[in-house]
Amino acid sequence: MPYICSKCLQVHPLFHLSCPDCGAWNSIQNQATRFSHVDAHPVALPNIVLSTVPRTKTTIEQFDTLLGGGFVPGSSILLIGAPGAGKSTLVMQLLKKIRLSSLYVSGEESLQHLKLRADRLKINSPGLLFLFETNVNKILSHVERCRPGILVIDSIQTVYTDVSGSLPGGPAQIRKCCYILRRAAQQTGFILVLVGQVTKGEKAAGPKMIEHAVDVVLYLAMEEGRTTMRALSASKNRFGSTTPRCMLRMDKSGLVFLPAASARRDEGP
Secondary structure, three states: OOEOOOOOOOEEEOOOOOOOOOOOOOOOOEOOOOOOOOOOOOOOOOHHHOOOOOOOOOOOHHHHHOOOOOOEOOOEEEEEOOOOOOHHHHHHHHHHHOOOOOEEEOOOHHHHHHHHHHHHOOOOOOOOOEEEEEEHHHHHHHHHHHHOOOEEEEOOOOOOOOOOOOOOHHHHHHHHHHHHHHHHHHHHEEEEEEEOOOOOOOOOHHHHHHHHHHHHEEEEEEEEEEEEEEEEEEEEOOOOOOOOOEEEEEEEEEEEOOHHHHHHHHHHH
């Protein structure tokens, strides 16, 4: 007999203590499959209405172009790169530019460490909230209370859900957490940014296995032999092209986006 969540009405073939879709606890009940007003129905092609979704811009022209015009509400972005590439620094700088309330969830660095980085980047916005938490269900409870416009998970390998009994960072946990967070973003409309770690040899399978489940995949790479240079590109983008590429330079003030002409000169022969 199928099971149904009394909160989101999603049907599951197996029993769960919490709903894998909405995260609600003790909401799974035995119930025969039935149709309701929330079920999807086939729609004739001429009757499909297109809607224009306004994008959220960062005012960094190079980055907005890379995304295809800015962030799309309800979308999910995966930012991956080797340790030390500057992923956390980049995310904080973007949050500083976005005129949306933000919740930055860290499962690796303490709030004190995040404060030190924010001070170095001269970020002191009351609309930017920080949270040290690794339980996805607790994170989403804070999201429901705070209603942020953008949610950052740094990193996806550190969070877990009680629905899966495996350890954080394992394939099952990463897939399940990504699915729960992405569904919440789609239903609520906040922008989801997942930070993923890969080894310097790009061998880690964790972030790679969820690339198909997100809307945009960004890769921040360190230029070989040039310790201060970074390249930011999109290997997947449902809302734009994957052709644009950003060049950045790391200095004491953080990551600096280089103008296109300057970036080409700095790349050398």
